[in-house]
Amino acid sequence: MAFTPKTKEFKSTAGNEYTFQNVPHSKQAEIxxxxxxxxxxxxxxxxxxxxxxxxxxxxxxxxxxxxxxxxELEEVTTEAFSFLRTGQ
Structure with missing residues (x-):
């Protein structure tokens, strides 16, 4: 089964919009x-x-x-890290 990237749109409490994309498991482990x-x-x-x-x-x-x-930095990176780990 090949890796297929997923994305997630996220809007911070401050109203800024971000897009997250997951990475292959090998890159996740490295991070x-x-x-x-x-x-x-x-x-x-x-x-x-x-x-x-x-x-x-x-x-x-x-x-x-x-x-x-x-x-906001903490909010965005925490949400992105959660997405990295769970895909949601």
Whole structure:
């Protein structure tokens, strides 16, 4: 069975619209490995950029500093990470 990407539209509380796209399981494992510390704790400074680069596809090329508030950055990356893990 071949990998077929899925997408999800998301509108933040601030009213901004984003599109998420999942990745193959091998890439998902790489993202999780690179974004967590030695004891499996998510490291925001590593995970958030990976989520923005590989999962948030619209708008493309976002960085952590493109967000006006930490609240929206956290909301978007948390929702994108949930989509990565569950596909929903």
């Amino acid at each position: 999780v490995d690179d974004g967590t510390g030695i004891h499996g704790k998510v490291l925001n400074s590593r995970m958030m950029p990976l989520i923005l680069k590989h999962i948030v596809v619209v708008p493309n090329g976002l960085t952590m500093d493109d967000f006006e508030s930490w609240e």
